[in-house]
Amino acid sequence: MPKHQLYIETVGCQMNVLDSEMLVASLRKEDYEITDHLEQADTILFNTCSVREQAENKVYSALGRLRQHKQENPDKVVGVIGCMAQKDQKLIFDRAPYVDLVVGPGQLQKVPEIIREVRKGNRNQMAVSLGRKEGSNTLIKRSHETFDPLRDPQMRPTPSQAYLRIQIGCDKFCTYCIVPSVRGPEQGRAPEEILSEAKTLAEQGCLEITLVGQTVNSYRYNDGNKTTTLADLLEELHKIEGIRRLKFVTNYPKDMSDHLLEVVRDYPKVSPYLHVPLQSGSNEVLKRMKRGYTVEDYHDMMERIHATIPGAAVSSDFIVGFCGETEEEFQRSVEAVKKYRFKNSFIFKYSERPGTKGANLWEDDIPHVVKQERNRILLETQSQISEELNLAFLGKTVDILVEGPSKSQQRKSEDATSEIIQLTGRTHCDRIVLFEGNRRLIDQILPVSIYDTTPYSLFGAIETHEYPSALHSLTL
Numbered sequence: 001m002p003k004h005q006l007y008i009e010t011v012g013c014q015m016n017v018l019d020s021e022m023l024v025a026s027l028r029k030e031d032y033e034i035t036d037h038l039e040q041a042d043t044i045l046f047n048t049c050s051v052r053e054q055a056e057n058k059v060y061s062a063l064g065r066l067r068q069h070k071q072e073n074p075d076k077v078v079g080v081i082g083c084m085a086q087k088d089q090k091l092i093f094d095r096a097p098y099v100d101l102v103v104g105p106g107q108l109q110k111v112p113e114i115i116r117e118v119r120k121g122n123r124n125q126m127a128v129s130l131g132r133k134e135g136s137n138t139l140i141k142r143s144h145e146t147f148d149p150l151r152d153p154q155m156r157p158t159p160s161q162a163y164l165r166i167q168i169g170c171d172k173f174c175t176y177c178i179v180p181s182v183r184g185p186e187q188g189r190a191p192e193e194i195l196s197e198a199k200t201l202a203e204q205g206c207l208e209i210t211l212v213g214q215t216v217n218s219y220r221y222n223d224g225n226k227t228t229t230l231a232d233l234l235e236e237l238h239k240i241e242g243i244r245r246l247k248f249v250t251n252y253p254k255d256m257s258d259h260l261l262e263v264v265r266d267y268p269k270v271s272p273y274l275h276v277p278l279q280s281g282s283n284e285v286l287k288r289m290k291r292g293y294t295v296e297d298y299h300d301m302m303e304r305i306h307a308t309i310p311g312a313a314v315s316s317d318f319i320v321g322f323c324g325e326t327e328e329e330f331q332r333s334v335e336a337v338k339k340y341r342f343k344n345s346f347i348f349k350y351s352e353r354p355g356t357k358g359a360n361l362w363e364d365d366i367p368h369v370v371k372q373e374r375n376r377i378l379l380e381t382q383s384q385i386s387e388e389l390n391l392a393f394l395g396k397t398v399d400i401l402v403e404g405p406s407k408s409q410q411r412k413s414e415d416a417t418s419e420i421i422q423l424t425g426r427t428h429c430d431r432i433v434l435f436e437g438n439r440r441l442i443d444q445i446l447p448v449s450i451y452d453t454t455p456y457s458l459f460g461a462i463e464t465h466e467y468p469s470a471l472h473s474l475t476l
C-alpha cells in the first residue's frame, strides 16, 4: 500500500492537464497513489485556471467546501497550483488560510519538496514565478521553468493519446487575456527533448500525440546554427514508429506558414485538422483585442488552407460581448461562422481579467444578458453549420481512434461489467464518433461506417469483425 493518497482536481486547458500528469508522475516516485475520493486523500491539490472568472470561482467554492474537512483533519495537505496560484498568490491564503501551498505553473517541479516542508509543519508555502515586469527578460524566462520531466501513462486523457508540450508561455498579449502574465514569456522547447519524449510515448503504446502550445504554430527554436519550426518538428515526429496520428493546438492565424500547411497535406499521420481561433468577425473588435490580424488576413489564411488541404477541418474560438462590442460588430462574427463553416467553435462570454490591458483601458460594458443572448445566437449558427458538415459523413467509412466508453455509457453504472458498450472515438479530422462495440476495441484505430449524425457527433457501426482477436486467443 503506497504511503500517500493524492486527490487532484484539474481545470483549464491542455497545459494544465499535462502539468497534472507530470506532477502525478513525480509524486508517484515518492510513493503517492491517486484516489478519486477526497476524504481518503492525505494530499489535496487543485490545479487551477484564470482564463475566465467562472473558472476561478469554481476553485474558491471548492476551497470553501473544504474548510471544515481541513479543520477536522489538520494533517491533510491542501494545495492550490497552476495559473490562479500565479495570479492570486497571497490572496489565496487570505481567502482560504487553511491552504498549505500555493505554487505557480512555472514552479511545479518544487511541489514534492514543498509538500515535505509542509508535513514538517512549515505551512503557507508559496512558490511563484516572476511577473512580466519583475526583472530582465532572461530572469523572467528562467523563473518559468518547463516542467516536462516524466510521463505517466495512467494520468493521460487515454493510454493511446498524449499531449506533448513544445512551447510554454505566450508573448501575444491579446488585450482580454491573462495567459501571458500567468504563463510567462513564450519559450520553445529544444527539438531533441521533444523528439525523445515522443519516442518514450510511442514505446508506452501511445498512438496519437497532440503537440500543445498557446500559439503552437509560432514555435521556433534556434540552437545557434539552425532554426526549427513546427513544420520541421512534424516531419521528424512523423518518422517515429508506433505513432499513428499527430495533432497540434492552438494555432495563431498570423503564423500559419505555407510550409506547415504542406506538411499537413503531405504527411499522412498529421491530422487534417486545424484549430485556429478567429475570436471576432469585426476588424474594430480584433483591433481592440490586439489580435494582430484583420478579417482579410484571416480570409487569406483560410483560402490558403483550403487550397492546400482540400477537406481540412477548421475550428475556432469566439469571444462575445467584448468591451464595446456593438450589435453590428457581433453580427460580423455570425457572418464569419457562416462564411468559414467551422467544424466547431468554442464560444465564450467575455470575462474581464484584472491586470490585462483590456481591463485597464475599457469598461466591461456589455450586460450579462446581452452576452448570453449573443452566445446563444452564435452557438446556434455554429450548430447548424456543424450539422450540415456532419451530414456529409452519412454512409461513409472513417478510421477512428477508440478512446473509451462514451459519456452516457460512463453514467450507466449498471452496465459497468458488460462487454458490449457504447464507445467513443475520433476521426482523423477530430470528429467525435459513437458506436457499439466490445471494450477490447479501446485504444485501437478501426474503420466505422456512419449511419446517423447530429451537430456534435457521428453515429456509426464498427466494420471490423472480432476475428483477429478471436484468433489471437485461440493461439494462446
Ligand code: SAH
Residues within 6 Å of the ligand: 051, 052, 176, 177, 178, 179, 213, 214, 215, 250, 251, 277, 279, 317, 318, 319, 348, 349, 350, 351, 352, 353
Ligand atoms: N492561446 C489560445 C487560447 C488560449 S485561451 C489562442 O490564442 O487561441 C482559450 C480561449 O479562451 C481563447 O481562444 C479565447 O477565446 C478565450 N478567452 C481568453 N480570455 C478570455 C476572457 N478574458 N474572457 C472570455 N474568453 C476568453
Ligand code: SF4
Residues within 6 Å of the ligand: 170, 171, 172, 173, 174, 177, 178, 179, 180, 214, 215, 252
Ligand atoms: Fe491569450 Fe492571445 Fe496568447 Fe492566446 S495568443 S494565450 S488568446 S494572449
Ligand code: F3S
Residues within 6 Å of the ligand: 011, 012, 013, 014, 015, 016, 048, 049, 050, 051, 083, 178, 179, 182, 183
Ligand atoms: Fe487557463 Fe492557464 Fe490554460 S489560465 S486556459 S489553465 S494556461
